[in-house]
Amino acid sequence: MMMNHTLKSQCKVNPGTRITGKWHSNKYMIMKELGFGANGVVYLARHNDRQVALKISDNGMTITSEVNVLKSFAKVQGSGSLGPSLLDVDDWQTSRGPLSFYVMEYIHGPDLLSFLQQKGKAWMPVLFLQLLNDLARLHENGWVFGDLKPENLIISGPPPKIRCIDVGGTTIQGRAIKEFTEFYDRGYWGLGSRKAEASYDLFAVAMIMINSAYPKRFNKTTSGIAQLKEAIRARPELQQYESVIIKALQGYYSSAGQMRSDLLDCMSDDKGAVHTKGNTTGTKTNSKKVQNAHQSQPLTRQRYRKSKKKRGWMEFFTIALVVAFLYALYIFLKLQ
Amino acid sequence: MYTGKIRQILLITDGCSNQGEDPIAMAALAKEQGITVNVIGVMEHDVIDEKGMTEIEGIALSGGGVSQIVYAKQLSQTVQMVTRKAMNQTIQGVVNRELQQILGRSQTMEDLPPEKRGEVMEVVDELGETVDLEVLILVDTSASMKHKLETVKEALLDLSLSLTARTGNNHFSVFVFPGKKNNVEKLLDWTPKLQSLTSIFSQLSTGGITPTGPALRAALTSFEEKRSLRSLLSNDDESYFEESV
Numbered sequence: 001m002m003m004n005h006t007l008k009s010q011c012k013v014n015p016g017t018r019i020t021g022k023w024h025s026n027k028y029m030i031m032k033e034l035g036f037g038a039n040g041v042v043y044l045a046r047h048n049d050r051q052v053a054l055k056i057s058d059n060g061m062t063i064t065s066e067v068n069v070l071k072s073f074a075k076v077q078g079s080g081s082l083g084p085s086l087l088d089v090d091d092w093q094t095s096r097g098p099l100s101f102y103v104m105e106y107i108h109g110p111d112l113l114s115f116l117q118q119k120g121k122a123w124m125p126v127l128f129l130q131l132l133n134d135l136a137r138l139h140e141n142g143w144v145f146g147d148l149k150p151e152n153l154i155i156s157g158p159p160p161k162i163r164c165i166d167v168g169g170t171t172i173q174g175r176a177i178k179e180f181t182e183f184y185d186r187g188y189w190g191l192g193s194r195k196a197e198a199s200y201d202l203f204a205v206a207m208i209m210i211n212s213a214y215p216k217r218f219n220k221t222t223s224g225i226a227q228l229k230e231a232i233r234a235r236p237e238l239q240q241y242e243s244v245i246i247k248a249l250q251g252y253y254s255s256a257g258q259m260r261s262d263l264l265d266c267m268s269d270d271k272g273a274v275h276t277k278g279n280t281t282g283t284k285t286n287s288k289k290v291q292n293a294h295q296s297q298p299l300t301r302q303r304y305r306k307s308k309k310k311r312g313w314m315e316f317f318t319i320a321l322v323v324a325f326l327y328a329l330y331i332f333l334k335l336q
Numbered sequence: 337m338y339t340g341k342i343r344q345i346l347l348i349t350d351g352c353s354n355q356g357e358d359p360i361a362m363a364a365l366a367k368e369q370g371i372t373v374n375v376i377g378v379m380e381h382d383v384i385d386e387k388g389m390t391e392i393e394g395i396a397l398s399g400g401g402v403s404q405i406v407y408a409k410q411l412s413q414t415v416q417m418v419t420r421k422a423m424n425q426t427i428q429g430v431v432n433r434e435l436q437q438i439l440g441r442s443q444t445m446e447d448l449p450p451e452k453r454g455e456v457m458e459v460v461d462e463l464g465e466t467v468d469l470e471v472l473i474l475v476d477t478s479a480s481m482k483h484k485l486e487t488v489k490e491a492l493l494d495l496s497l498s499l500t501a502r503t504g505n506n507h508f509s510v511f512v513f514p515g516k517k518n519n520v521e522k523l524l525d526w527t528p529k530l531q532s533l534t535s536i537f538s539q540l541s542t543g544g545i546t547p548t549g550p551a552l553r554a555a556l557t558s559f560e561e562k563r564s565l566r567s568l569l570s571n572d573d574e575s576y577f578e579e580s581v
Contacts, residue, residue, distance in 0.1 A: 023449050060446055061428060064457040071454065089450040098446065175465045176501035178420075182413060187497045194501035 011041040011056045011099060019045070019054070019101070021090030028054055028103065039066075039168055044106060051108075052087060053165075056101040062168065063089070063100040069170040070104065072143070082134035082145075083167045107163045112153040112208070113215055115160070121237055124212060125267055127155065128205065129260060130162045135201055136256035139173070144196035146171050147179040148204035150211055171196040183207060183217050190223035192251055199251045202259050206248035213238050225249055241266055341468035342426050343371045345555050346419060347395065348488055349476035350378045351388040353548030356519065359391065362552035363399030371559060373399025373552070374422045376415060378408050378484055395548075401425075408484045411491040416498040419471060420464070427463045431456060468505045470526075470562070471495075472555045477512045482542045489537040496530035509558060513551035514543035520554040526562055 013019070019028045028045040035042050040057030057063050070086040088103040109115070116124055131153070138145060147169025154163050169179035177185075177194045184204040186192035192203065210228065211217060213235040221227055225246070232238045232245055244262045253259040345366060353359050363373040377392045389405070396403030402422045406414045432445060435456070445456055475481075475488055492510070499506045507526045510533060515521025523540075524533055 060453070061424060061457065061460065064445075064450070064453045065461065067450070068454045068457055091446075091450070100450075172461075175461075175503070176498065187494070187501075188412075194498050196501075 011036075011058060013041075013043060013056065019092050021088065021101075022093050022098065023090050024088060026088055026090065026103075028052070030054070037166065037168065045103070047087075047103070051106045052103050053084065053106045054101055054103050056092070056099050058099055060091075060100040063102055066168055067102050069143075069167045070102070072141075073138075073167070082131075082138060082162075082164045083170075084163070084165060107154050107156050107165055109154045109156040109163075112150040112155060112162070113212060115155040116212055117215075119160075123160065124209075124237075125241075125263065127160070127162045128209065129263060131205060132256045132260040132263065134162070134164075135198075135205070136260065139198040139201070139256055142173050144171050144173055144177070144198065145169065145201050145204075146177050146196065147181060147184075148201055148208065149181050149184050150208055153208075173197065183211070186249075186251070189220065189225075189228065189249075191225060191249060198255055199248075199253060202248045202253050202256060203251065205256075205259070206245045209241060209245055210238065340430075341470060342423055343470045343472075343559060344401070344419065344422055345371060345373045345399070345472045345474060345552065346415070347373065347375045347474045347476075347548070347552070348378060348415075348491075349375065349392070349546070349548065350380075350481050350484065351385065351476075351478075351546065352391050353546050355545045355547040355550070357549035357553070359548040359552055360394040360398050362549050362556070363395045363401075366552065366556055367398065367400040369556065369559070371399075371556065372401040372422050372426055374401035374418050375399075375403040376411070376418060377403070377405040378411060378481070378488070379405060380408065380484075391548075395552075408487045411487050412494040415491045415495045419495060419499070423467075423469065424460065424464055427460050427467065431460055431463070465502055466504045468507075469499060469502075470507045470559070471499075471509075472558060473508065473510045474551050474555055475510065475512045475523075476546060476548070477540055477542045478514065478546045479542050479544055485537065485540060485542075489533065492530055492533060500529070507562075509562075511551060511555060511558070512540060513547055513554075514545050516541065519547040519550040522558070526558075 013030050015030055015032050017030045019030065020026070021028075026047065028047050031044040031046055031051075033041060034044050034053060039059060039062040040055050042053055042055045045052050045054040055063070055066070067086065067089050070083060073081055073083045074085055084104040084107050086102065086104050089100075090102075091098045091100055110118065112127065115127075135145065145164070145167075147166065148164075152164055152166040154165050155161070156163050169177065171178050173196050175196050177196050177200060180187075180194070182188040184207045185194070186200060186203040187194045192200070194200070210231060214231065218231065228249055229246065232242050238245065241263065244259060244266055247253060247262065248259055253262075366373050373395055375392045375396045377388065392403050392405065402418050402425070404414050404418050428445065435445065435448075445453055448456065473492060475485075477485065481488075496506075496508065506528055508524070508528070508530050509522070509526045510524040510530075511520055512523050513520045523536060524530075
């Protein structure tokens, strides 16, 4: 998105500046700029020897609206939640007029894509399972994150934990999505509305998974799912998750929990891994084969469950037999 | 809750007007009638010239709206952002006036302590979701815009997608200038969905002149016709949000 330059210069604060709140008179020392978005600039600041993140905007409305979201996050999730915790809200009286700001916990770490690049792909499912868990809680409380994208996802730690640093797009369920980024927006791909629903976020999660294999993203050529399916099949590291990604893209999941358990199934399914190995050789020449493999994947999972069930019965009989034998022995001893 | 509606003109252009009355005066006239004028300047690789830039900012300023200069590529996102921002501005204006009535003097949202603002903001959000919206889109089809029209069309369909996700009703109308015969031509009459735009839009012929002023005047007339038609039909007094700020 195009940055409004007048906005940026207005909120430009030099390192070393001391900011004192008009209402609560807390003092903050600006250390450096962390980043800027369409609605303001975020700084690293120091308050009583504690590092905090401070967001300034000349638009009081966006500050108030984001503060509302952070407050309701705190109410439902407690600490260690997806978003940063809110510390202070205030105005700063400058010579050019008042600027609204809020102060939040400073979440430090690499963003999702750089983390995956540094630490390897093994972390991918772990982080997505974490993310889906957090999203499930968020959705249960009537919110939809909206502008979900890797730039906004920070891996803090250790131990590594996925956190989200920009809550500007968070919307009450059932309303229209406030903020979005085209690549992660199902409306842009012609695959759904911009109504705030759990499935809107899950579409974005699927796109972030695709994004992890295509760090530079790609442009839309045709609307619809065909291009995305193609993209998934062209990358071997995505094929293990293909069924989950495609289901999420098509709006099949109505809750983050469903997607999470399917993702877990993908992980524990050894046969799935064998399939993907076969697929990697197949994709270049035969896309039909891949389709077959994709269709057969749920079947193998079913078979796996069935065999598990059978094993369950075996266990039951063995235990029953042992108990019966012991009881018979007990009776026999009593009779003597 | 409000039963009012928000009326906006969205002007998409790439430069300076060169025919007819002053567009800035027309924008001021719109504002007086409670209609906000927003302007999006579309540029290619180069920057829009100084004169065009001043005019774009001037129209939005006197029209009480928002202006933004973008590359054609970013148009979709900007169109929806500008519309939403302007809508929120209008709603905030209304809410501020309500606050003044309740609290007296020149109290606005900024004079409230941050803790109280949150509750007011919830009202603004709620209104933004439920209020009825009328957007008249005015597209510059002068020669230099020719190869950007496809992008404009996509941006408008995208806008329709964003706005129809709201609970409130939407009405759109599309005008292009210059038209085939006149300065301005109505491409699409008031409709709740922009989807019907697809077929006509790509066959547009482009002209040489840029009569921005007359186009804005025609847009105002269209709003008036809509209002009088509505009152004839339903015979009830509609309350409109009036521009403030």
